[in-house]
Amino acid sequence: MIIIGSNSEVAQAFVEKALEAGEKYPFIYLFSSHPETTEKFAKHIEVKYLQQSRIIPVNLMQEINYNEFDEISTNLVFCAAGYLGEGTADGLYDNKNTEKIIDINYAKLVPLLNHFAQKLEAKRGGTIIALSSVAGERGRQSNFIYGSAKAGFTAYLSGLRNYLYDKKVHVLTVKPGFMDTKMTEGLPLNPKLTASPKQAAERIYKAYKSGKNVLYVLPIWAIIMLIIRNIPEFIFKKLKM
DSSP states (O other): EEEHHHHOOOHHHHHHHHTTTOOSSEEEEEEEEEHHHOOOOHHHHHHHHHOEEEEEEOOTOOOGGGGGGGTOOOOOEEEEOOOOOHHHHHHHOOOOHHHHHIIIIITTTTHHHHHHHHHHHHHHHHEEEEEEGGGGSOOTSSHHHHHHHHHHHHHHHHHHHHHHHOOOEEEEEEEOOOOOOOGGTTSOOOOOEEOOHHHHHHHHHHHHHHTSSSSEEEEEHHHHHHHHHHHHHHHHHOOOO
16 A cells, blocks of 8 residues: 555544555555654554555655655555645735645646556556545635645546546545644634544545545535535625635
8 A cells, every 4th residue: 555645644544444444465655745753653553553664755845756666566545645735815925835735736746646547557456545625626715726726636536537447447536525634723613514534534445445436525515515616606706715
């Protein structure tokens, strides 16, 4: 298994869920922009599950040497890399903020996933699971830079799924909605619309095993986004969302 964004609470909860379910891996490759932080989780799964892992330093803000990954073999890629950044009020005209949001959520992430998609295509089998966001379903004034990057990422995953279908490789797009994680710490989240990492991991694992294409971690988000997508533009542009 390859984990991209291995310090994500959802990614770590998914790894534990898979191991608890009896999945076995020669290695779990933990791709991380902060390897020193990842070491604690690597030791945890080694002690608790006797699972070997390797930490792979990868910074999505820098150039990536794909040759370093040539020896890595996998049937499952789980991508939880993401960066919320500053919202519109504080970060719209901050180009560094904008570039970081776009790089981590789309521009640098897509070539990395393409690298492993090609490997899975050659093997004619495997799964890619990637976390996108409901924020990508319609641009809202509060965070449309982040939303636009996630919109592109969702479209990429849809096209990748379509392309890889007859190559026997499956792509699962996950749209978590609000998540109780470090990324959203301090935000005023509605508890009824917010999932825990463990809850998300359980539902993602179930969707993975059943071959689902798109998963809203909490089903209520499918209804919410259906409504938001269908608000007429002349009304939507006046809303403070």
